[in-house]
Amino acid sequence: MLKSHYYSIILEAGTDEAGRGCLAGPVTAAAVINPNISLDIEADLDTTYWSKMNDSKQMSEKDRFFLRPIIEKLAVAHAVTHIEPNIIDEINILNASLLAMRTCIDKLEPQPIYIIVDGNRPLIKSPMDENGMRHYNNIPFSSIIKGDANYLSIAAASILAKTYRDDYMNVIHEEYPMYHWDKNKGYPTKDHREAIAKYGLSPYHRKSFKLKSDNAIQLGLDF
Numbered sequence: 090m091l092k093s094h095y096y097s098i099i100l101e102a103g104t105d106e107a108g109r110g111c112l113a114g115p116v117t118a119a120a121v122i123n124p125n126i127s128l129d130i131e132a133d134l135d136t137t138y139w140s141k142m143n144d145s146k147q148m149s150e151k152d153r154f155f156l157r158p159i160i161e162k163l164a165v166a167h168a169v170t171h172i173e174p175n176i177i178d179e180i181n182i183l184n185a186s187l188l189a190m191r192t193c194i195d196k197l198e199p200q201p202i203y204i205i206v207d208g209n210r211p212l213i214k215s216p217m218d219e220n221g222m223r224h225y226n227n228i229p230f231s232s233i234i235k236g237d238a239n240y241l242s243i244a245a246a247s248i249l250a251k252t253y254r255d256d257y258m259n260v261i262h263e264e265y266p267m268y269h270w271d272k273n274k275g276y277p278t279k280d281h282r283e284a285i286a287k288y289g290l291s292p293y294h295r296k297s298f299k300l301k302s303d304n305a306i307q308l309g310l311d312f
Contacts, residue, residue: 099125100165102201103242104190104212107250109182111275112285113268113294114258115171116182118189119249122165122201123242142244146237150255157252160245167245168196169253178297187212191225193246204230207237207247265291 104120141148141156148156161167170192177185191212194204204225206212212230215223222229236243255274262270267288273281275293290296 100199100202101242102166102194102197102204103207103236103240103244103246104193104204105207105237105243105247105250106186106189107247107254108275109186110277111295112277112281112298113174113270113275113291114261115173115254116177116185116189117169117171117250117254117257118186118193119167119169119246119253120190120193120197120204121160121167121242121245121249122197122199123245124163124165142241142248146247146251148248153248153252156245156248160248164245166197166199166201167249168193169249170196171254171257174293174295177295181297182295183210194225194228200226201228204228205236205240205243206230206232207235207243208232209234261293265293 100122102120102122104118106116106118108114108116141152170189172185172189172192176188180188187210190206194201194212204212209232211223211232212225213223215225217223218229222231224230233239233243237247238244258270258274262268268284268291269278269280272278275281285294
């Protein structure tokens with residue numbers, strides 16, 4: 090069962106991204122401040138919608154889209170940000186992912202008193218204070234490996250990021266159906282890579298990802 094909070098039960102924001110490993114489309118981040126959950130309520134989470142929450146990658150598409158409006162309705166605050174391919178190409182995918190998460194945090198109202206970030210990278214390079222904590226805009230944060238599988242706010246953020254990015258890819262699929270983005274969402278599947286080999290890159294592709302020859306499908310990846 091996912092934990093309701095990491096450090097502070099009040100105004101703790103979780104943030105996560107989707108689409109970092111894609112060849113096309115944006116990297117999308119979300120941040121969520123969940124409602125305060127008392128320890129008594131936390132003991133009964135299995136009777137609530139919270140029990141359905143998980144890392145978005147471990148959930149069905151149906152469950153992700155079912156939970157999205159509930160997350161948005163109950164959240165104290167939430168935000169979503171897309172960083173487009175041209176920015177990814179300019180600053181690299183890691184920096185674009187972190188920029189997306191920081192932008193989401195900036196949008197939250199009220200601002201959190203603590204931030205938890207999925208992954209092993211700091212939200213921003215900053216010195217540690219006397220308590221061993223790093224800060225973003227004077228807000229302490231922690232980076233947590235597999236945070237989306239352990240904390241409700243990060244799991245909620247992962248669901249928002251994934252579903253809104255999927256919506257984006259479905260829209261641009263209508264413009265470039267040959268890449269099958271309605272199915273692969275921009276990830277380097279065989280059909281996507283074969284389509285790039287046949288049709289070349291679209292304006293939505295990330296040109297900073299290096300492509301190389303591959304006998305099996307005429308295209309491979311080196312990133």
